[in-house]
Structures are given as C-alpha cells and as structure tokens.
Amino acid sequence: MNIMVALRDYKQHVQAAIEAGVDCIISGAGLPLSLPSLVKDTNVKIAPIVSSSKACEVILKSWHRKYQRVADFIVIEGSLAGGHLGFLLENIQNNSTQKLLDILGEVKAVVKKYEALYHQKIPIFVAGGIYTNDDIKQALTAGADGVQMATRFIATNECDASDAFKQAFINAKKEDLSIIKSPVGMPARALSTPFLKKHQKITKCFSCIQSCHVTNAPYCITQALINAVNGNLDEGIVFSGTNGYRIEKIVSVKTLIDELMEGIV
Ligand SMILES: Cc1cc2nc3c(=O)[nH]c(=O)nc-3n(C[C@H](O)[C@H](O)[C@H](O)COP(=O)(O)O)c2cc1C
Structure with missing residues (x-):
C-alpha cells in the first residue's frame, strides 16, 4: 500500500x-x-x-x-x-x-x-x-x-477510473499538460481541465493533508481527484505523467505488459 x-x-x-x-x-x-x-x-x-x-x-x-x-x-x-x-x-x-x-x-x-x-x-x-x-x-x-x-496503465481496461478519465488522456495534446501548485504545498503534474482555470469553493474538508488548510486552500485536492476519477472532469483534476499525451488507445494489461516486457527476461 x-x-x-x-x-x-x-x-x-x-x-x-x-x-x-x-x-x-x-x-x-x-x-x-x-x-x-x-x-x-x-x-x-x-x-x-x-x-x-x-x-x-x-x-x-x-x-x-x-x-x-x-x-x-x-x-x-x-x-x-x-x-x-x-x-x-x-x-x-x-x-x-x-x-x-x-x-x-x-x-x-x-x-x-x-x-x-x-x-x-x-x-x-x-x-x-x-x-x-x-x-x-x-x-x-x-x-x-x-x-x-503509472500513466501508461491508466489506459487499460482494468484501470478502475471512469471512461471519461481515460478518454481525457486519449484526447490530450502535449500542451494540455501543466504543472499546478497543489493545495498540498507541492507542485503536481496534471492535464488541463476546466476546473483548473477557476477557483473552487471547498464544501467539505477531508482533513487529509497536514499542510493543507481549509481556510486558504484554493480547492480541495482530494475532492478534485475523486471527481475526476468518477468522470466529473468539470470539477476534477486529472493527474498525469509527462507522457500522458502519448496515450492513443485503451488496451488490456496483458497486452501492455507483453509489449513492455518484450526482450526483457
Ligand atoms: C493519476 C495518478 C495518480 C497518482 N497518485 C499517486 C499517489 O497517490 N501517491 C504516489 O506516491 N504517487 C502517485 N502517483 C505517481 C505514480 O505513483 C508514479 O510514481 C509516477 O506517476 C510514475 O510516472 P509515470 O506516470 O510517468 O509512469 C500518481 C500518478 C498518477 C498519474
């Protein structure tokens, strides 16, 4: 874990x-x-x-x-x-x-x-x-x-994120990747979503991160990540590695592993 x-x-x-x-x-x-x-x-x-x-x-x-x-x-x-x-x-x-x-x-x-x-x-x-x-x-x-x-395995049948979440990767272009300043206090890499362009009001605090305070956080990172995984990209943040834009289709984990492991003992 x-x-x-x-x-x-x-x-x-x-x-x-x-x-x-x-x-x-x-x-x-x-x-x-x-x-x-x-x-x-x-x-x-x-x-x-x-x-x-x-x-x-x-x-x-x-x-x-x-x-x-x-x-x-x-x-x-x-x-x-x-x-x-x-x-x-x-x-x-x-x-x-x-x-x-x-x-x-x-x-x-x-x-x-x-x-x-x-x-x-x-x-x-x-x-x-x-x-x-x-x-x-x-x-x-x-x-x-x-x-x-991580990123490459998002576009697999077995990944339990919503179809909308996976589709965001298929649609993404290189310029859609951005570095955001997360309320956690660290930079983070994510795909641009409408959510990131507007400030959000926090309605429920999960009290999850030590350094995050409900009074001055621009939005709740946990809620935004959950929203995205559930398919609500308008209210969500889609974390992505730098290669997120290279994803073209959704495959099975077996197909992906076979491709990745070819020639590696
Ligand atoms: C959607 C997403 C969520 C992630 N969540 C976490 C997390 O909760 N904790 C963590 O240590 N790393 C997290 N990571 C980082 C991955 O574990 C991984 O180390 C990193 O993304 C590897 O780079 P790659 O995505 O280019 O393969 C996350 C990455 C992505 C793309």
Missing part, C-alpha cells in the same frame, strides 16, 4: 494497512522517518519514495541510527512523473529521463553503503516518464532493478 507521509492521519493509515494484512508499505510525499517504528514486530516490508540521493541518505541514516533497520527496496521518482512531485517548481521544467538516471547513479552510491552494512541487496526502482519497452531497457542498463509506471 502506498501511504503519503503528508497525510494528517499517517500513523493510523499505516496501522490500518498492517491490520488489513499488507505485505509492504511504500511512502513518499515527505520523509517516512517514523515508518520502521510503525511496522515494528511485523513482517511488513518498507520502502521510501525519494526524488534525490540526499533524501535517500537522510532516511537510511535515520532508520539505521534510530531503529537499526534498512529499506527493503527504494523507489526513485523523477520529475517526469504524474501527481505530486518532490521537486522545486524551477527544477521541474526541461527535465529528462537522463536526469532520473543521474539520480539513480547517486542513489546507488548511497545505497551501496547500507547494502554492505546489512549484507542485503536493496533493489531500486525508477519512476517518472517510463513509457516504452526501450525506456525500461534503458533504466535496467543504467542499473535499476525495475521500474514503476
């Missing part, structure tokens, strides 16, 4: 996930410094999502010092990803897969130390802008153990 550190009830979400029997908790949108203590005495694996080697180092050092615990794997999310981004606004523009692979090299150098310390392999997955079979091969050649993909 993916649980954002920025959630107001982060601890309760983690506890509920453990009680429900999850195998692993992955946490980004902040530094999951307390995560080892929350999964103590369980077999639940833990993995941070990082956007820099610095964040990775801070997390691993803190987990080692306080809990003598290491990450079971690491996800690096680069600035081509969809949704909330762990970068400053000025560092998001003009980015490339190469930048993600540079961060991979830096993270690998940090992780090596902890692999030696704990005598265990710590797999690293890269995310953000991975779209084709060639992208996966490039990431693996650069030393990634795997990739995490």
Whole structure:
C-alpha cells in the first residue's frame, strides 16, 4: 500500500494497512522517518519514495541510527512523473529521463553503503516518464532493478477510473499538460481541465493533508481527484505523467505488459 507521509492521519493509515494484512508499505510525499517504528514486530516490508540521493541518505541514516533497520527496496521518482512531485517548481521544467538516471547513479552510491552494512541487496526502482519497452531497457542498463509506471496503465481496461478519465488522456495534446501548485504545498503534474482555470469553493474538508488548510486552500485536492476519477472532469483534476499525451488507445494489461516486457527476461 502506498501511504503519503503528508497525510494528517499517517500513523493510523499505516496501522490500518498492517491490520488489513499488507505485505509492504511504500511512502513518499515527505520523509517516512517514523515508518520502521510503525511496522515494528511485523513482517511488513518498507520502502521510501525519494526524488534525490540526499533524501535517500537522510532516511537510511535515520532508520539505521534510530531503529537499526534498512529499506527493503527504494523507489526513485523523477520529475517526469504524474501527481505530486518532490521537486522545486524551477527544477521541474526541461527535465529528462537522463536526469532520473543521474539520480539513480547517486542513489546507488548511497545505497551501496547500507547494502554492505546489512549484507542485503536493496533493489531500486525508477519512476517518472517510463513509457516504452526501450525506456525500461534503458533504466535496467543504467542499473535499476525495475521500474514503476503509472500513466501508461491508466489506459487499460482494468484501470478502475471512469471512461471519461481515460478518454481525457486519449484526447490530450502535449500542451494540455501543466504543472499546478497543489493545495498540498507541492507542485503536481496534471492535464488541463476546466476546473483548473477557476477557483473552487471547498464544501467539505477531508482533513487529509497536514499542510493543507481549509481556510486558504484554493480547492480541495482530494475532492478534485475523486471527481475526476468518477468522470466529473468539470470539477476534477486529472493527474498525469509527462507522457500522458502519448496515450492513443485503451488496451488490456496483458497486452501492455507483453509489449513492455518484450526482450526483457
Ligand atoms: C493519476 C495518478 C495518480 C497518482 N497518485 C499517486 C499517489 O497517490 N501517491 C504516489 O506516491 N504517487 C502517485 N502517483 C505517481 C505514480 O505513483 C508514479 O510514481 C509516477 O506517476 C510514475 O510516472 P509515470 O506516470 O510517468 O509512469 C500518481 C500518478 C498518477 C498519474
């Protein structure tokens, strides 16, 4: 289960996930410094999502010092990803897969130390802008153990978002992608919708994000994301990775996986 550190009830979400029997908790949108203590005495694996080697180092050092615990794997999310981004606004523009692979090299150098310390392999997955079979091969050649993909899988039969949500990707052009300042306090990549052009009144606060306050947030991010997934794009935000405009049709997950994995053992 993916649980954002920025959630107001982060601890309760983690506890509920453990009680429900999850195998692993992955946490980004902040530094999951307390995560080892929350999964103590369980077999639940833990993995941070990082956007820099610095964040990775801070997390691993803190987990080692306080809990003598290491990450079971690491996800690096680069600035081509969809949704909330762990970068400053000025560092998001003009980015490339190469930048993600540079961060991979830096993270690998940090992780090596902890692999030696704990005598265990710590797999690293890269995310953000991975779209084709060639992208996966490039990431693996650069030393990634795997990739995490989101945007491409939205256009599958199995994705449970509404047809309108999926159709928004098929209709999208490159210029429809934009970086927004989310009420969460982080930049985020989304497809332009009429909603983003007008200010919304918050009618119900979910009290979800620590840094978001109902009095000064321009709109409720949770409601906007739910609206979009349910097909109400006029009142919704459609998060998308930088390749969202490349989607042309909806396929089955099997077809997509077969295409992505061709020639990869
Ligand atoms: C619609 C959408 C919703 C997302 N929601 C979350 C989320 O709730 N938590 C999270 O850590 N990442 C989220 N992401 C980021 C993805 O998990 C993923 O790391 C990233 O989008 C990968 O880049 P790609 O979309 O280019 O494949 C979301 C991405 C998209 C497109």
